[in-house]
Amino acid sequence: MSAATATPLVEATGIVKRYGPTVALQDGRLTVLPGESHALVGRNGAGKSTLVTVLTGLQAPDAGTVRFDGQPAPQLGDRAAWRSKVACVYQRPTVVPELTVAENLFLNRQPDSRRGFFSWRRLHEEATAVLNTWDVRVDPDARTADLKVEDRQMVEIARALSQGARFIVLDEPTAQLDNREIERLFDRMRGLQESGVTFLFISHHLQEVYEVCQTVTVLRDARWITTAPVAELPRAALVEAMAGEVVAERQAAAAEAVVEQDGVDAPVVLDVKGLTSDTYEDVALTVRRGEVVGLAGSSGSGKIALAESFAGLHTPTSGTALLDGTPLPFGDVRAALKAGVGCVPRDRHGQGLVFGMTIGDNATMSVLDRLGRYGLVGTTRKRDVATELIERLDIHTEGPDQPVSDLSGGNAQKVVMARALASDPRLLVLINPTAGVDVKSKESLLSRVDNAREDGTAVLVVSDELDDLRRCDRVLVLFHGRVVAEHPAGWHDHELIASIEGVDHG
Structure with a gap:
């Protein structure tokens, strides 16, 4: 059956989802054909996660419809019916680490045995059959916590397939994998596709879309933008679809907000060389007096862990960071504060405020x-x-x-x-400083960045929001834990996004 005549395995049309006054998804659309790997891409806040929660039956849309193989989606409360249609494998596996592979495969649905007695032998046999059917080469008696991340993901996929689902959502599956593990995962995906499994692949790394997917759907600003065959969509066009039109007035205003500095004449406040941990590697950077430097990257790039290290929240395994020539105290928030580091943490609720005060x-x-x-x-x-x-x-x-x-x-x-x-502070570290605030508050907060620059403070801004990064004198981009690009003030959206998504480097 050709793609033009095939009944979509999954079809979502006109999906709308609101949370109070916030519109999380205004026009969500997705058509996935049987046996394909279909990419869903978009920047943070584009509506991807909201669409996934609707596709997996975790919440009902306020408007729109979802159909599986031409039939209406199950009722929201019928979890067994949903599990027989779709499953989502998140970047953090949801298996129970202390249980064996076999126990995880049949959690809450242990195979029936004769006379009502539970049979470990039968559990082992049925688990082995499931693993063999889907070519998942894992010992059914192994403790799941002892498995590699990629194998835990495959156990989750096998569990979903054993319940009848043939549509698997992979949400950032490569975030915790190295290059060799990623390639093995892709090989397994291709093998499962040949067996009739269909994937929705969500990733911030666009080169992975071109490696493993046949079709791509782009969301932007909570709306569907385009769906196209991957082979017919050049990378530049894909980045443009994600970024949207560049607003010249906004860029001009942001350029005016960047105060001209003496550049190389300003003394270095933060001097970082060879900084390495389990989430970033061999990072070198400087921030000068009165300079605002941005750190950009996807969720798995290591940018937040790097920034938190300067604020005393983590201890790198090697490398140095000097603050005005003095080694920065790692792993000690109080000492970092005393050394001259001020920090706006990423989570104001959990890390930033004491709500009883x-x-x-x-x-x-x-x-x-x-x-x-x-x-x-x-x-x-x-x-x-x-x-x-x-x-x-x-x-x-x-x-x-x-x-x-x-x-x-x-x-x-x-x-x-x-x-x-x-x-x-001599160094001000701002991590997602405008997340979850209204437009007026955002502008007020960003004006503090300008004031800090004028006061001669060295500022490091880590953000997923492009508007936050426009205030920076330059932006460094992290990709898989390494600094791979530097953009001076005046960059265009598509240029920065291309670096973040790994399009303009290997």
Whole structure:
């Protein structure tokens, strides 16, 4: 049967999903034919994850339809029916590590045995049959925790196939794999395709799309943009579809926001050489006084772990980082703060705020030693400093005594930024500083970056948002843990995205 006449194995049309005022998906569309590997790509926030939750029956769309093999999708509560249609293998495997492969394959559905007694022998036999059927070369009695990541993924795929599913969603499956493991995974995917298995492949690395997929669908700004055969879509066109049109006015405004510096004449504040850990390798970079340097990369690039290392959250295995000529203390947040590092962490809820405390307490907790003597904090002094920070960051509040839990997302993030700035850091590390805030709050937060630059602070901005990175004097791109590109201010969206997605380098 030709592709033109084949009934789609999966077809989603007009999918809409809202969370309160936020539109997570406005026009989700996907048509996947039997036996193909179909790529779903788009930048963070494009709507990929939302579409996957609808395709796997984890939530119902507010509008639109999903069909499997021409038939309407099961009712949301019928989990067995959904499992017989589709399964999702995430970048972090969902198998139970302490159980054996066989136990994971038949978790909550142990094979029936005679007289109602459980039979380990029969479990082993049926697990072996499943593994052999799908050519998964793993010992059924092996403890799953002892398997390599790629083998744990294959166990998940085999479990889904044993329940009848022939449509497998692979969500960033290569994020934790090295090049050799990735190639083995792709070989297994091709073999399963020949056996009638269909894949939806989600990846930030576009070269993988060209290696293993036949068709690609692009989402952008919560909407379907295009679906095309991979062989007929040049890489430049794919990047353009993901990036959209470049808005000249926005680029001009961002270029004006980049304050001209003395360049090489400014002293180096952060000097990094050969920094290596399990998530990044041989990183070398500098940040000068009054310079804003961006770090870009996909979710598995190592950019966040690198930035967190400078803030004392991780300890690299080798390499050096000097702050004004003095070794940076790794693995000690308090010591990093004392050394002159201020940080806005990636998760304001889990890492950035203490929700049982007031705005004033949260904003000043990093400088308590400056607010009193002999361990005693002056109440009036703390209140004055907190009030000054509230005004400086334009935090909309009744005052420093208001609980921080009362604030909106944008104002809560401003409190986190206020605390980072309170210590007058020499190096300011900002990790996804505008995530989850409204447009007005985003602009207010980014204006703090400009102020820090003017004050001579060295700033490192790590972000998935292109608008955050436009304020930078230059942007370094990490790919699989290595710095692979540097873009000076004035870059175009498609240029940066091409580097992030691995299109312009090997």
